[in-house]
Amino acid sequence: MLDIPVNETVTLADLTRDPYPIYRQMRAQTPVVRVAQTNRIFVTRFEHTKWIKENPEIFSSDDPMTPMKPAFQAHTLMRKDGDEHRAERMAMQPAFSPKVIRTDWADLYTKLAEDYVSRLPKGETVDLFSDLCGPIAARILAHMLGLEEATDEQMQRWSQRLIDGAGNFGNDPELFALSDAANAEMNALFEQVMPRHIAEPNNSAFSVMLNAKTPIPIRQMYANIKIAIGGGINEPRDALATILYGLLTNPEQLDEVKRQDAWLDAFEEGVRWVAPIQVSGRRTTQEVQIGDHVIGPNETVMTIQASANRDEAVYADGEAFNVFRDKHPHQAFGSGPHHCAGAQVARRTLGQIMLPLLFERFPNMALTDPHEVIWSGFGFRGPLNLPITLA
Amino acid sequence: MTKITFVQPDGRSQTVSARVGDSVMQTALAHSIDGIFAECGGAMMCATCHCYVEDARTGQASQGEEDLLDCAEDEVRPSSRLSCQIKVTEDLDGLVVHLPVAVD
Numbered sequence: 368m369l370d371i372p373v374n375e376t377v378t379l380a381d382l383t384r385d386p387y388p389i390y391r392q393m394r395a396q397t398p399v400v401r402v403a404q405t406n407r408i409f410v411t412r413f414e415h416t417k418w419i420k421e422n423p424e425i426f427s428s429d430d431p432m433t434p435m436k437p438a439f440q441a442h443t444l445m446r447k448d449g450d451e452h453r454a455e456r457m458a459m460q461p462a463f464s465p466k467v468i469r470t471d472w473a474d475l476y477t478k479l480a481e482d483y484v485s486r487l488p489k490g491e492t493v494d495l496f497s498d499l500c501g502p503i504a505a506r507i508l509a510h511m512l513g514l515e516e517a518t519d520e521q522m523q524r525w526s527q528r529l530i531d532g533a534g535n536f537g538n539d540p541e542l543f544a545l546s547d548a549a550n551a552e553m554n555a556l557f558e559q560v561m562p563r564h565i566a567e568p569n570n571s572a573f574s575v576m577l578n579a580k581t582p583i584p585i586r587q588m589y590a591n592i593k594i595a596i597g598g599g600i601n602e603p604r605d606a607l608a609t610i611l612y613g614l615l616t617n618p619e620q621l622d623e624v625k626r627q628d629a630w631l632d633a634f635e636e637g638v639r640w641v642a643p644i645q646v647s648g649r650r651t652t653q654e655v656q657i658g659d660h661v662i663g664p665n666e667t668v669m670t671i672q673a674s675a676n677r678d679e680a681v682y683a684d685g686e687a688f689n690v691f692r693d694k695h696p697h698q699a700f701g702s703g704p705h706h707c708a709g710a711q712v713a714r715r716t717l718g719q720i721m722l723p724l725l726f727e728r729f730p731n732m733a734l735t736d737p738h739e740v741i742w743s744g745f746g747f748r749g750p751l752n753l754p755i756t757l758a
Numbered sequence: 759m760t761k762i763t764f765v766q767p768d769g770r771s772q773t774v775s776a777r778v779g780d781s782v783m784q785t786a787l788a789h790s791i792d793g794i795f796a797e798c799g800g801a802m803m804c805a806t807c808h809c810y811v812e813d814a815r816t817g818q819a820s821q822g823e824e825d826l827l828d829c830a831e832d833e834v835r836p837s838s839r840l841s842c843q844i845k846v847t848e849d850l851d852g853l854v855v856h857l858p859v860a861v862d
Contacts, residue, residue, distance in 0.1 A: 421799040456803070457825050464805075464829035696797070706798035711831070 369659045375403045382745040386645070387686065390674035399660045407648070407667045411674035413681045413698070415657055419649055419670050420703035423448050426649035426668060428705060433648075438532025438546045439597070441590035445705065452704060458583045459591050462511060462572035465711050471570045472511065473715065479506050480720050484728050489757050492735055496608050496753040499725075504603040507716055511599075512592055513564055513571030517556060522600060525549045529597035534746065553596070557589055595709075602643040603713050605749025607721060610637030612750055613688035615734045620690050625726060629690060634718035636690045639682075639697035645673035645748045647701060672698040673748065731758040760851045764791045767859040776846040782855060783807040783842035793857035800842040805830040810837040810856040816844050832858035 374397065377389055393400055393411040401408050410416055419426045429448050436442055444455040461467060483503045487493060505522035509515055514522070532546030557573070564574035572595060576588045583591075610633055614621040624633050651666045662668065676697045677685035683693070700707035707713075726732075732755050734740065741751045760778060762785055765771040776785040786794035786807070795806035802822055808830040816839065819827065823843050827834050841855065 417799065421801065423801075453803075453822065457822075460825075460829055465831035466829065696795070700797060702797070702799040702801075704798070704801040704803050706801065706803050710797065710804070 371399060371401050371408060371660045371662065372397045373401045373403055374409075377402055378404050379745060383743055385742070386671075386673060386745060386748075387677065390671060390677070391686070394674060394678060399657050399662075402669075405669075407669045408662060409669050409671055410657060411671045411678075412658070413675040413678035416670040416672055416675040416698060417702050419657070419668060420647070420698075420701055420705070423649075423704055425652055425655050427652050428452070428649060430648070430650050433533070434535040434538070434543075435533045437543050438529055438535065439590055439593050440547070440550050441586060441593070443590045443594050444587075445594055445598075448704070455583055455587055455591060456708065458576045458579055458588070459572040459595070460708060462570055462575045463708050463712050467570045468712060468715055472712070473720070475510060476507055476716050477720050477724075479503065479510070480716070480724050484721075484724055487729075487757055489729065492754060492756045494752050495611065495755045496604070496750060500604040500607045500611075500753070501600070503721065504600045504607070507603070507712075508595065508599045511572060511712065512595055513560060513569065513573035514556060514592070516560060521552065522596065525553055525593075526596050526600040529593060530601065530747070533597065550593070553593060554589065557592065598644075599709055601747055601749070602707075602709070603717060605641075605643040605747065606634070606638050606713060607717055608750045608753050609641045609643070610634060610717065610722065611725075611753060611755070612734070612737070612740060613637050613640060613690075615732070615755070616737050617688055617690075620688075621726075624690055625730075628723070630722040631714060631718040633690050633722060634714060635697065636688060636692065638699035638713075639676045640688045641742075641748055642673045642676055642697075642699040643747060643749055644699070644701075644707075645744065646671050646746050647705075672701065729757045732756065733758065760846050760848055760853070762846070762850070762853045762855060764789075765854060765856045766792060767857060776850075778846055778848055780846050781842050782809070782844040782846060782853070783840070785846060786841060786855075791857070793860070794841060796842060802826055802840060802843060805840065807841040808832055808834075808858055809839055809841045810835055810858065811839045811844065811853070812837045813850075813853055815850055816853070819843065830858075832860070 390411050398412045399410055427448050428446055430446050435446055444452050501523055502519040505519040509517050509522055528546045528549035531542050535542040564577050568574050568578045647670050649668050651662055651664050653664050655662055681695055700710040735754045735756055739754055743751050759775040761773055762776045763771055763773040774789040783796045783800055797806045798804035805826045819839055823840050827838050
């Protein structure tokens with residue numbers, strides 16, 4: 368058994384700029400390593416990250432001390448385990464189920480996507496990240512949650528404030544003031560729409576929770592909706608931007624995707640290549656061995672799914688975007704009890720609706736210059752801009 | 759060793775040796791059976807290992823399993839189960855598992 372190696376050099380700034388060469392080196396040399404600057408143990412190999420997520424008794428999500436609690440003004444299901452987590456998650460899961468997507472959402476989302484795409488000016492150059500990827504993700508989520516009254520701007524702003532607050536490990540009071548203000552706006556809207564969802568039950572998440580046979584407490588419904596707002600906009604936004612970048616910088620693959628109608632494969636490859644959520648934290652409940660190393664209890668382990676998704680042991684040339692690679696399940700949606708509740712919705716809205724629609728309307732769209740695209744992020748990652756000429 | 763037969767909607771079938779103690783889902787993954795995805799890895803959270811089993815030896819679905827089956831992609835029948843919730847025992851030798859039709 369070996370001591371856990373310590374990496375003194377890697378900084379959060381390095382990881383935010385481009386983590387992939389760092390992860391590649393970690394997978395090869397130090398697959399279990401304490402990163403001194405964060406005082407967290409990074410786990411970067413596919414087999415380890417998957418195993419950690421699937422063993423919640425050893426690797427708990429329960430951590431009421433993270434800034435998530437003040438940011439969301441609640442201890443949320445993301446930070447719970449076992450029956451408590453299951454009860455809260457299952458309270459809203461029906462709204463995201465494949466069945467309800469088929470019966471309720473598919474037609475509506477197609478219409479919304481057509482609406483948003485038709486507003487884009489053909490022949491002009493726009494930033495598709497801010498003009499499409501963000502707003503359509505916000506609109507679709509607003510409907511799914513039962514918050515049609517919220518504007519795209521509100522949904523995106525609330526989401527960002529919650530994320531900023533949840534990542535506020537330095538306890539900056541300014542960030543919590545902003546998340547508090549967002550919470551107040553959200554709470555007011557929830558109160559406003561609640562009577563409608565009770566009077567007219569529907570398949571939105573809020574209505575499903577309110578009209579359940581044994582409803583969870585209202586405050587947990589609020590917390591659930593906020594989790595969905597905090598976690599349901601930037602992922603589809605970043606996934607769409609990433610997939611578009613991958614396809615537009617690999618035109619021969621794009622041609623083949625069009626020919627085969629392989630949009631779902633393009634979706635899976637995009638989220639494998641750059642997972643919108645790159646990292647998840649777990650707390651050890653006991654002493655446990657990972658690879659060659661023994662880790663003590665109460666350590667924070669970061670499972671790096673971004674790295675697992677490029678692991679040489681699983682993927683040939685995993686650093687490259689290749690829609691037509693040999694298929695292997697990826698970990699972009701995680702695994703275990705906290706497996707992404709929005710996975711099926713994301714596949715359908717992006718892979719079956721948005722991608723084919725967008726390329727049908729703008730078959731010759733092109734990035735003005737791939738080098739202008741700025742990638743950023745350690746916890747969440749994607750392009751920050753996507754300048755595209757629509758043709 | 760327990761033999762389990764997986765039958766695809768088109769009638770193709772494959773009989774494999776299952777390890778006692780694994781789940782039917784793990785058995786399917788180990789033998790690359792089409793139609794079982796098991797995205798959540800057996801946490802009873804995704805309903806992507808849905809199958810049909812008409813065999814009393816496998817017992818009844820729990821309430822939690824029933825709740826998830828309501829979220830399954832494919833047609834849910836009285837024989838619907840999540841294969842991650844069926845544990846392979848020596849008693850299950852000869853079990854027949856039908857895979858659902860993919861709905862798209």
